[in-house]
Amino acid sequence: MNIQNYIAKRFQHAGSGLSLDTEALAKYNDIIDLSIGDTDFTTDEAIIEKAYLDAKAGHTHYGDPKGDPELIAAVCKAWQEDFSQALSPDHVLVTASSCLGMSLAMLAILNPGDEVIVFSPYFAMYRSQIELAGGVCVDVPTYARENYAISEERLRAAITPRTKAIIFNNPTNPTGMAYGRETLELLAKIAQEYDLLVAADEIYTTYLYEGDYIPLRTLPGMLERTITLNSFSKNFLMTGWRVGVIIAEPALVSVMNQVNGALIYSAPSISQRAAIAALENRTRIRERYIAAYRERIFYSTGRLEKLPYLSLVAPKGTFYLFPGVEKTGLSSGEFCKALLERAHILVSPGDVFGIAGKQHFRIACTVNIDKLREAYDRMEALSF
Numbered sequence: 001m002n003i004q005n006y007i008a009k010r011f012q013h014a015g016s017g018l019s020l021d022t023e024a025l026a027k028y029n030d031i032i033d034l035s036i037g038d039t040d041f042t043t044d045e046a047i048i049e050k051a052y053l054d055a056k057a058g059h060t061h062y063g064d065p066k067g068d069p070e071l072i073a074a075v076c077k078a079w080q081e082d083f084s085q086a087l088s089p090d091h092v093l094v095t096a097s098s099c100l101g102m103s104l105a106m107l108a109i110l111n112p113g114d115e116v117i118v119f120s121p122y123f124a125m126y127r128s129q130i131e132l133a134g135g136v137c138v139d140v141p142t143y144a145r146e147n148y149a150i151s152e153e154r155l156r157a158a159i160t161p162r163t164k165a166i167i168f169n170n171p172t173n174p175t176g177m178a179y180g181r182e183t184l185e186l187l188a189k190i191a192q193e194y195d196l197l198v199a200a201d202e203i204y205t206t207y208l209y210e211g212d213y214i215p216l217r218t219l220p221g222m223l224e225r226t227i228t229l230n231s232f233s234k235n236f237l238m239t240g241w242r243v244g245v246i247i248a249e250p251a252l253v254s255v256m257n258q259v260n261g262a263l264i265y266s267a268p269s270i271s272q273r274a275a276i277a278a279l280e281n282r283t284r285i286r287e288r289y290i291a292a293y294r295e296r297i298f299y300s301t302g303r304l305e306k307l308p309y310l311s312l313v314a315p316k317g318t319f320y321l322f323p324g325v326e327k328t329g330l331s332s333g334e335f336c337k338a339l340l341e342r343a344h345i346l347v348s349p350g351d352v353f354g355i356a357g358k359q360h361f362r363i364a365c366t367v368n369i370d371k372l373r374e375a376y377d378r379m380e381a382l383s384f
Helices: 022-027 045-056 069-083 098-109 125-132 152-158 181-193 250-263 269-280 282-304 332-343 369-380
Strands: 092-095 115-120 136-141 163-169 197-201 226-231 244-247 361-364
Touching: 045 269, 069 092, 069 244, 069 269, 092 098, 092 250, 098 125, 098 163, 098 197, 098 226, 098 244, 098 250, 115 125, 125 136, 136 152, 152 181, 163 181, 181 197, 269 282, 282 369, 332 361, 332 369
Parallel strands: 115 136, 115 163, 163 197, 197 226
Antiparallel strands: 092 244, 226 244
16 A cells, blocks of 8 residues: 555655754754744734633633634724724734635635736745635745845736636845835836736735835725735744634625634634733834844844855845855755754755745754854855
């Protein structure tokens, strides 16, 4: 009996994407892990205390599959206050993470063979989420030499009669790029011209280092065409709580809720209560924690730009950097292996982020400044 014959064809050649390299972490006792985008701060005490008290009060049962009504109301209120756009409860679905949320979106809109455009380098899970739903992932590359600008020419060339949607991440994992109104207007124009949906992955909105954040759905003509994916993981340092939000047209929300019911039924009740507290404290949390990541990003950029064997486009958002290794003559994988073996630094190879990620690697600035300084001191001592 060959058990491989019983595995669905779509999984037989699937890549592993991003995962914690436990083998590497166990190999060296002085390793510095810059590979996984898990915020190193513990969730704010006010959020933890609120969740604890609500759990003690009985919020430990199944709730409304669509989401805790108080949380949905808080999401609508915060959206209107932050972005001056009205939002009603029937536009909101609470999910157990934005990763699940993107999967729900793809399952809700894709028929077998439908194409979804992604801008490469892209978050490694997008391809799996598209293919899990029977869709086809179409890479439109962006390049460091162009500051990761989205090319209208390349985007138009990728659109076919099978194109159903575009996934747009802003600010972007892994490059740290943040796109302003000009790019948003380009996407809005293209989406309306070709009658496309846009799944807007907006989970790093507070990690923006220039200007104010503009949600795609606030642009003219994009209210009905946008599926907004949001999360409490990064903006509120709640990665382990597993709670996110989808904002979309009620008809889409209804279908996604049906799919969600077949997979998990509802997001964790206690996590949803914590999310209410997160929204209530969002201004203070942004001021306290996001400033620390800004400091790390600016410090890291300065150090990496001085390394002669790397190239770097300075990030404008998130807590990631995406240096290029072409000067070393090594592939991304070879460089990451050398960095691990020679300097005991663990990073993510760029290949997992799509075709335009080759010759790059990702650094997650999720350790303190002292650890970052040590990492860059070790890198400074290397030559290639």
